[in-house]
Amino acid sequence: MSAATGFVSATGPAPILELRAVRKSYQMGSFRVDALRGVSLTVAAGEYVAIMGASGSGKSTLMHIVGCLDVPTEGQYLLTGQDVGAMNEAELAHVRNHRIGFVFQQFNLLPSMVAWRNVELPLTYGGTPRAERRSRALQALERVGLADRVEHRPGELSGGQQQRVAVARALVGDPALILADEPTGNLDSGSTAEVLTLFAELHASGRTVVLITHEEDVAAAAQRVVRLRDGVVIGDERRLVTAP
Amino acid sequence: MNWWETARAGLEAVRSHRLRSGLTMLGILIGIAAVILTVGFGEGAQAQVSSQINALGTNLLVISPGSSTTGGVRGGFGSASTLTRSDADALASRVVAPDVAAVAPAVARSQTLAVGTTTWTTSVVGSTDSWAAVRSRKLSSGRFLTAADLSSDAAVTVLGPTTAQQLFGQRDPVGQVVDIAGVPFTVVGELSSIGSSASTNEDDQAIVPLSTALARLVGAGNGSVQTIYLEATTPQTISAAYQEASGELTSLHHLSATATPDFTITSQQSVLTTATSVDRTLTVLLAGIAAISLLVGGIGVMNIMLVSVTERIREIGLRKALGATPSAIRRQFLVEASVLGFAGGVLGAALGIAGALVLPHLASVPVRIDPGATVGAIVIAIAIGVGFGVYPASRAARLAPIDALRSE
Numbered sequence: 001m002s003a004a005t006g007f008v009s010a011t012g013p014a015p016i017l018e019l020r021a022v023r024k025s026y027q028m029g030s031f032r033v034d035a036l037r038g039v040s041l042t043v044a045a046g047e048y049v050a051i052m053g054a055s056g057s058g059k060s061t062l063m064h065i066v067g068c069l070d071v072p073t074e075g076q077y078l079l080t081g082q083d084v085g086a087m088n089e090a091e092l093a094h095v096r097n098h099r100i101g102f103v104f105q106q107f108n109l110l111p112s113m114v115a116w117r118n119v120e121l122p123l124t125y126g127g128t129p130r131a132e133r134r135s136r137a138l139q140a141l142e143r144v145g146l147a148d149r150v151e152h153r154p155g156e157l158s159g160g161q162q163q164r165v166a167v168a169r170a171l172v173g174d175p176a177l178i179l180a181d182e183p184t185g186n187l188d189s190g191s192t193a194e195v196l197t198l199f200a201e202l203h204a205s206g207r208t209v210v211l212i213t214h215e216e217d218v219a220a221a222a223q224r225v226v227r228l229r230d231g232v233v234i235g236d237e238r239r240l241v242t243a244p
Numbered sequence: 245m246n247w248w249e250t251a252r253a254g255l256e257a258v259r260s261h262r263l264r265s266g267l268t269m270l271g272i273l274i275g276i277a278a279v280i281l282t283v284g285f286g287e288g289a290q291a292q293v294s295s296q297i298n299a300l301g302t303n304l305l306v307i308s309p310g311s312s313t314t315g316g317v318r319g320g321f322g323s324a325s326t327l328t329r330s331d332a333d334a335l336a337s338r339v340v341a342p343d344v345a346a347v348a349p350a351v352a353r354s355q356t357l358a359v360g361t362t363t364w365t366t367s368v369v370g371s372t373d374s375w376a377a378v379r380s381r382k383l384s385s386g387r388f389l390t391a392a393d394l395s396s397d398a399a400v401t402v403l404g405p406t407t408a409q410q411l412f413g414q415r416d417p418v419g420q421v422v423d424i425a426g427v428p429f430t431v432v433g434e435l436s437s438i439g440s441s442a443s444t445n446e447d448d449q450a451i452v453p454l455s456t457a458l459a460r461l462v463g464a465g466n467g468s469v470q471t472i473y474l475e476a477t478t479p480q481t482i483s484a485a486y487q488e489a490s491g492e493l494t495s496l497h498h499l500s501a502t503a504t505p506d507f508t509i510t511s512q513q514s515v516l517t518t519a520t521s522v523d524r525t526l527t528v529l530l531a532g533i534a535a536i537s538l539l540v541g542g543i544g545v546m547n548i549m550l551v552s553v554t555e556r557i558r559e560i561g562l563r564k565a566l567g568a569t570p571s572a573i574r575r576q577f578l579v580e581a582s583v584l585g586f587a588g589g590v591l592g593a594a595l596g597i598a599g600a601l602v603l604p605h606l607a608s609v610p611v612r613i614d615p616g617a618t619v620g621a622i623v624i625a626i627a628i629g630v631g632f633g634v635y636p637a638s639r640a641a642r643l644a645p646i647d648a649l650r651s652e
Contacts (some may be wrong), residue, residue, distance in 0.1 A: 090571070093569040
């Protein structure tokens with residue numbers, strides 16, 4: 001794996017994301033915290049990658065940079081070939097809207113809106129017409145097996161169901177990358193299995209999934225595991241996963 | 245996200261926090277209702293004062309005798325008897341005073357009127373047949389004095405409604421006889437009511453022919469009168485009529501241009517101007533208080549919007565993560581604030597109008613609903629929403645999505 005290459009390989013799949021010696025530091029009062037100290041990573045289209053690390057390993061910071069929620073202090077981040085570091089806030093918002101589907105540990109659904117309205121939210125910021133938004137939101141909810149829960153508010157759904165609504169919301173804009181931050185952290189084992197099955201299915205249908213976790217058995221579902229410690233990559237292993 | 249979507253999102257946020265939105269609106273609502281009521285109250289009072297003053301006679305000029313100087317002692321206005329019937333006759337000439345439509349010289353005395361054993365003391369006014377026109381008075385029954393009554397010194401009288409009520413109760417006074425200072429007068433008519441004004445009760449008086457009054461009641465043989473009422477042809481010619489009357493009296497009384505005139509001319513217009521300016525000051529004062537309450541309401545909106553930003557940091561972070569641009573977030577909060585302002589404005593206007601309709605029945609104060617002030621108040625309410633929403637909205641828009649999502 002070469003982080004230095006500037007061209008797309010003629011043979012392998014085009015990289016979705018490419019981190020080149022990314023550093024990220026925060027100023028915490030009087031002292032500086034180096035959350036990432038030179039991370040280089042390339043994820044190709046269609047990969048299912050788990051990023052693992054203990055608390056404080058920098059995985060959350062990495063996720064924020066990969067998700068275009070934050071920009072690197074040093075180094076370069078290319079998402080589908082575009083340099084994110086040079087973008088302003090509005091451009092970052094556009095990239096998040098069109099290229100990335102987020103799944104959060106806390107689900108982050110808006111409690112006052114019913115399921116399909118939560119799912120259509122990214123489309124409203126993308127400027128999709130109303131009628132099309134609804135049909136796409138319903139399709140996405142059907143895809144995660146919640147066709148019969150479209151008019152339920154998050155409070156009326158179980159944790160697993162809420163996370164599936166969140167997955168539907170991540171899917172609805174047809175993004176290049178699905179980015180999940182501890183998606184099973186708040187779920188029981190049954191719901192965890194459900195959500196992981198969903199990710200496996202999405203991967204099988206050709207989507208790129210990056211999953212951040214600190215649990216071995218969750219990471220075991222992925223095809224490739226990148227391990228972080230103290231802001232550097234300490235391991236990158238690929239393994240064969242049997243398709244479900 | 246277009247404006248329509250933003251407006252929907254804003255409305256949803258307002259709806260989903262009903263209690264908080266309601267309390268915020270209450271501040272604006274009370275402010276707007278107070279503005280509409282105070283402005284309406286002030287305008288109602290102004291209208292009442294002008295209608296009362298106008299009721300005394302439109303285009304009216306009143307000439308009173310000036311001060312007299314007797315042996316170095318200066319009397320007050322009206323103490324001299326410098327005005328005469330011939331002054332009035334001269335002013336009635338279309339050639340001398342083309343802008344004067346009618347002239348009514350008058351004398352007045354307090355006299356006791358008696359019908360059988362019923363007595364009533366009131367002002368007896370001796371005047372001419374043009375008095376009714378000059379003073380804009382109408383009759384509810386019978387007729388007014390005629391030129392024939394004057395030339396024949398007829399013992400006839402026209403009673404004000406209060407006077408007639410006191411002497412005759414519910415009976416029709418026309419055709420009845422009333423003794424005025426012991427002289428029997430036949431009642432020929434009754435004036436219709438104009439309501440009492442602050443200084444004099446215009447409904448309580450008895451009008452008799454001037455010639456009769458001078459001969460039998462006042463006893464002033466020299467033909468001097470106390471007041472000459474003039475009616476200008478139109479409201480625009482009041483000042484021309486004033487000049488003509490002043491010039492004519494100055495020459496009739498052989499006064500030099502520099503001498504202090506022995507008469508005073510006042511117009512209802514000047515009384516009206518003074519009265520309305522007092523009311524206007526009151527209105528401005530009340531509106532100032534109302535404006536302060538609006539400002540307090542506006543700060544309430546800002547306060548709630550800031551709380552709303554803090555409370556919804558996660559929501560803002562999520563919306564940003566899903567692709568909301570800073571301007572979309574700013575718009576959403578601005579729409580929320582202006583929806584609160586608009587709803588508060590409309591409800592406040594409704595409350596103000598309801599108050600304006602109910603209050604006159606409860607407290608007999610006139611309240612006039614001013615459509616301009618109502619629309620203006622609603623516009624101000626929206627402006628308050630937008631104005632006081634700008635700061636919280638830009639704070640929301642500036643939040644970094646990670647900080648926002650991290651907050652718990």
